[in-house]
Amino acid sequence: MIVKDVIIIGGGSTGCGIARDLALRGVSHCLIEKNDFAAGATGACHGLLHSGGRYVVSDPAAAAECIAENRILRKIGRKCVERTDGLFIRLPGDSKKYRDAFLKSCERLGIETEVLSPTRALELVPSLNPALEEAVRVPDCSIDPFRLCMLNIVTSQARGGEILTHHEVIDIIKERGRCVGVRAREKLSSSIKEIRGKAIVNATGAWAQRIARLSGSSLPMTLSKGSLVVTNHRLSNMVINRLRPPSDGDIIVPNEAVCLAGTTSVAVDDPDNMDVTAGEVEIVAREAASMVPEFERVRLIRTYAGVRPLLHAASEDGRQISRNFQIIDHTNGLFSIIGGKLSTYRLMAEKLCDAIMKEFGLKTACATAEKPLEGQEELRGYPLSKRLESLKDIVCECELVSRSEVERVIQRINPKHIGDIQHRTRLGMGPCQGGFCTYRALGIMQETGKMPPEESMHILKEFLQRRFKGVRPALWGDQLREEQLIEYIYLGILSMESH
Template sequence: MIKTDVIIIGGGSTGCGIARDLALRGIPHCLIEKGDYAAGATGACHGLLHSGGRYAVSDPIAARECFDENMILRKIGEKCVEQTGGLFVRLPGDSKRYRDLFLRKCDEVGIPTEVLSSSKALELVPNLNPEIEEAIKVPDASIDPFRLCMLNMMTSRLHDNLILTRHRVTEIIKSHGRCIGVRTMHTVTGEIKEIYGNIIVNAAGAWSNLVARLAGCEVPITLSKGSLVITNHRLSDMVLNRLRPSSDGDIIVPNEAVCLAGTTSFAVEDPDKISVRAAEVDTIISEAGRMVPHFNQTRIIRAFSGVRPLIKSGKMDSREISRGFQIINHENGLYSIVGGKLTTYRLMAEKMVDVIMEAFNLKKECETAEKPLDGQEELSGYPLSKRLADMQNIICECELVNKKDVTRTILQTGTKHVGDIQHRTRLGMGPCQGGFCTFRALGMMHDMSVLTPEESLQGLREFLQRRFRGIRGVLWGDQLREEQLIEYIYLGIFAMEKKP
């Protein structure tokens, strides 16, 4: 039996942010995540650090929160934020009236803007559609959500708090009507743990209502699926937004050596049963191609989906639902925090911990807006230029991940999951999507006695299934030809078609 003060369910940006804030205020806690960090919406987003411009017209309160948090994250998370800047691009046929409204609302919110001529915009982003009317510059940026979560958890770890990844909450333990703990099961070994605490925080995102129901409670949320695609190289060094009301395929975000484009919006019932539709991929490529014509000929290496947990609303179009957040006190020791954005995760965590401190009758001010994230200097090979300094024993040619970084990650985490290495080093995130490097990493785990031969093969089979789910919607042209080569390697040379 494990005892602590606060139990956090969910290892996305909000849960990790809450853990960091609690650590800095001296509150013992345990974070529980059924997968790895950023396994939900956090890891399935485009990595856009919003300036607030996207919401200036439709949701000015959320827009102001985004702008303020953007400025804070640039300061405290300098090593995982790329200050790209952003452009809102007006194409022929796009409303000039909306352009004027956008500028006025940005000014009211306090978001700095600069109107650029088409020639100036093309100087900044040569791949832009040469027929653009104009562009408006805003302080958008790009952020790595995986590393953001890990840096927040570094603070929790440094303060000797308990972190349980790969543990699923199967039961919320109650006594006299009050939630006093949770029962978890390790997703691989099946080991059962009981953790007891004074307060339980439900930060499970799209799964928050499922968690709340374990305590006999409800969380009113709307689930909205969004799909994105990844290109095999950068098409822009700035974030690009279409200057119009939010719609499908109107954002392109540079991240490391690639670009992510999206997104779409479809209501769903079950966050575990989502997939990318072929029509979504076509729409994203077509709409992104209107801003950057070269997008139509660019190799797409992956398509994926995530689920946004939005505050329940009667609005039919989920794009019209506020991106604000809400803290729910279930009056039984369980709190739920829902809604929000990756950009506002720190603010959400601050408000949640303020509530916890009040419940404990303790007073200590939040420090997360001033203190830099711990562990930034130790980031493994980030950014890409850092990896160019050591080209010896490369394991992943696409992302220049070397053997030393993979070995260090295995030793530090003790993981048996190759995906955990991916999140911490970017192994397998390049054009081949792990096709030529994952088997090497699994071989290293076997050589280090982390995995048995049978576990290595099973891990490889599971990886290949996950990989195929991500690329099957983009199999044409060069991507299809490469996939045929990879198929031959695994089925022919490695004989992976044979059953164990």
């Protein structure tokens, strides 16, 4: 049995941020995640570190949180934040009234803006629609959610935090009406562990209602699915937003070698509903093309979706719901945290930990805004071209991941899934989406004796199924040709069908 002061359920940005905050306040804790880190909305998001611009007119309180946290994260997380800046572009027909309200509210909240002529905007991003009428520059950035989670966990582990990934919480233990622990099932072996704690934090995002129910509580939530597409190369070095009220497909974010465009907003009941429809791909691609016309021709290499855990609201339209977060003290030892954004994860963690400190009668203050994230020294920085410095033994050509990086992860964490390597190195996250490098990484795992051949074939098959699910909704043109090549490699050369 594991005994800690606090049990955190969920290893998304919120849960990982809470683990770091508690570690810095000297509070013992155990984090339990049913998959790998960033397996929920965190890993399925746009990767936009908001300047606040997107919410500045509709939700100024959320915008104020975004700009404050944007400044903090640029300072403490240099190796997860690419300082791209962003442009809000106004196209013919977009309201000038909205533009005026946007500038006024940015000024009031202290969000730096610079109004640019079409010529200047096109100098900065030549792929923009030349019909644009003006652009407003803001301090939007691109952020790597996987790195962010891992780096928060470095601090937790260095100070004795217990981290259980691939463990699913299936039960909450109650004694005399209070939540005193959880039972978690290890995914591979199905063995059950009991973890005891004085407080339990429910940071399971879209799944939070399920966890609350295990404790006999309920939680007011609205779930909104958002779908995104990934392009086969980087079409812009800046974040591009449409200067209009938040709507479908109006953000493009550069992310290392590719761009992410999205999203949609569809109300769902089931947090596991991550299916992307061809209709959603069409909407996103069309709207993105109105800002960057090359979207009409570019190869879309994958689609994916995540479910936003929003505060419950009467409105069915997810975009009308505040992006503020809420902490619910169920007054039985369980605390839930829902809503918010990746951009504000640190603030969310701070407020949640303040509530825990109050419960424990402790006074140690939050230190997460001042200290740089630990573990960044080992990571290479931006831009991607810096990676060209170490071109030896490349395993993943798209993201320039070397064999020694993969070996280091294998030695350090003894991975059970290919995703464990991908999330820590970016292997397979570039244009080929793992088509050419996944079997190499599994080969290295076999060579190091960490995985028997039968197990790696099973993992490879599972990976191919998952990959195809993401590729299928965008399967036309050149991407269809590439998929046929990948199919020949796996069925023809590697004889996958016979395994």
